[in-house]
Amino acid sequence: MTWRVATQPVGSALRIAPGFVATTTDDALGVQTSVTTHYEQAEGRYVIKSVTNTATRDDVELNYPTVAKVGMQAIVQAAAPRCIFVTLDDENDPKAKWLSVDQLTTAAGRILPPLVAAEVVKRGGGDARMEAVELLYGSAALAGLPPAKLLQQELGIPHRTASQWIIDARKAGRLEGMNYNAGRPAGG
Numbered sequence: 001m002t003w004r005v006a007t008q009p010v011g012s013a014l015r016i017a018p019g020f021v022a023t024t025t026d027d028a029l030g031v032q033t034s035v036t037t038h039y040e041q042a043e044g045r046y047v048i049k050s051v052t053n054t055a056t057r058d059d060v061e062l063n064y065p066t067v068a069k070v071g072m073q074a075i076v077q078a079a080a081p082r083c084i085f086v087t088l089d090d091e092n093d094p095k096a097k098w099l100s101v102d103q104l105t106t107a108a109g110r111i112l113p114p115l116v117a118a119e120v121v122k123r124g125g126g127d128a129r130m131e132a133v134e135l136l137y138g139s140a141a142l143a144g145l146p147p148a149k150l151l152q153q154e155l156g157i158p159h160r161t162a163s164q165w166i167i168d169a170r171k172a173g174r175l176e177g178m179n180y181n182a183g184r185p186a187g188g
Contacts, residue, residue: 011174013087076144
């Protein structure tokens, strides 16, 4: 996935691929799974449109108990960060460098470096905070993960603060096209 296919604007600064196909193999289960998704603006996230399962060994039967063990939503959650892009440059500049959320993620599994996170937390409600909330919220919500939890983990803030910052970002128009509905069934 490259930034060139990220043609769908979401929020005020993110660009995403309008859809993707993610394929993975579970060697222990003996099943290869391909999940096709499309971004649905009304849902504010990637929605699974089709799933193809293929047995990778002769001793595997694709029946309900086997296929039920395939984590379709987990596949989407792992693939989505490769389909969400942001630039630190002027987005209208043809030479702007676009990075995927996956490329931003450090070896420690963090999207924001600790120094940036510390700066976002200590500043007043400025643009840096709104940009961080938009990036973190978008990377979680579009993949079907809880955004407030990601904000808490990345920024070291309480749930109440994360929720308030999300409300503030939504009021500022930073989260257009991104939604997370708590309690939505996994894989739905």
